[in-house]
Amino acid sequence: MKLQKVLPRIHGYLSNLSTSTPLCYTTRLQHDKINVNEHRAKIMARGLPEKKPLPGVKKIILVASGKGGVGKTTTAVNLACAMKVIEPNKEIGLLDADVFGPSVPIMMNISGEPMLNDNHLIEPLINYGVKCMSMGLLVAGENAVVWRGLMVMQALERLTRHVAWGPLDCLVVDTPPGTGDTHLSLAQNLPIDGAIVVTTPQSAALQVTKRGLNMFEKLNVPIIGLVENMSHAICKNCGTRNFIFGNETKQMAEQMGLEIIESFEVDPDMSECINSGKPAIYALPDSIHAEKYRHLANKVFKYLSSKDQKEAIAK
Numbered sequence: 001m002k003l004q005k006v007l008p009r010i011h012g013y014l015s016n017l018s019t020s021t022p023l024c025y026t027t028r029l030q031h032d033k034i035n036v037n038e039h040r041a042k043i044m045a046r047g048l049p050e051k052k053p054l055p056g057v058k059k060i061i062l063v064a065s066g067k068g069g070v071g072k073t074t075t076a077v078n079l080a081c082a083m084k085v086i087e088p089n090k091e092i093g094l095l096d097a098d099v100f101g102p103s104v105p106i107m108m109n110i111s112g113e114p115m116l117n118d119n120h121l122i123e124p125l126i127n128y129g130v131k132c133m134s135m136g137l138l139v140a141g142e143n144a145v146v147w148r149g150l151m152v153m154q155a156l157e158r159l160t161r162h163v164a165w166g167p168l169d170c171l172v173v174d175t176p177p178g179t180g181d182t183h184l185s186l187a188q189n190l191p192i193d194g195a196i197v198v199t200t201p202q203s204a205a206l207q208v209t210k211r212g213l214n215m216f217e218k219l220n221v222p223i224i225g226l227v228e229n230m231s232h233a234i235c236k237n238c239g240t241r242n243f244i245f246g247n248e249t250k251q252m253a254e255q256m257g258l259e260i261i262e263s264f265e266v267d268p269d270m271s272e273c274i275n276s277g278k279p280a281i282y283a284l285p286d287s288i289h290a291e292k293y294r295h296l297a298n299k300v301f302k303y304l305s306s307k308d309q310k311e312a313i314a315k
Contacts, residue, residue: 056166066208096134109277
């Protein structure tokens, strides 16, 4: 059949279809369009995991950074130890959630394969009075962890829910750099009480830090404050402060409406603490760094206490 004869028939069919379309059909389309956002929200809610607390763990604090190499793990290790020092009666835990680059075992001087208890849960290793768990304890020697995302999530599940953490007053979680699956999984599966974000004064580090802060905002994780490492170096001869990496952290904190809860200068002795597996809070108890870590730990305890009071009033 020629195209000229087909076109009028098609046009007539479409004309009849448009005039014969039921009114209820048009109304239904409009109704669906109005509620599309609500419908999407319901679908997303069904897809998100339910937050469940870790058995026996009262509080969970994340220590995070946007950029690597800013002293995040050093902060997490010394914070956990300082919390135990100033509150000896409290049980403190330290989870190394950096599956690909675990360094907590070195800094906490722990090694050896953990044991399983009668409930088939991994017993965390204890040093300096702090319960510790890390992928570095489960992978032999210097073997590299070469896994895809799903395997990483399964490992994270094992490090959290398959470990006999309790009883624990606070679990400090050392997270990997960046804004990846680990942070998303932790925030969606566990009731996180707050996050400490670690940065250095360089512009590159601060830009990445902003991304991490925005991520926590989207995940509804409250920010306790910023910790600034390598803020300056002090001349041993004259005592002058040299801001060798710049001094832009304060400006960024003000822009983000956050507080710099502690600032640490460059100190060569800190490297020795890391290498020896003895945190500064123990190796250099009278140093300015140890004093500041104790101060940081006190701020975390005060934050948690204040949070409990606010939640009690809200109830």
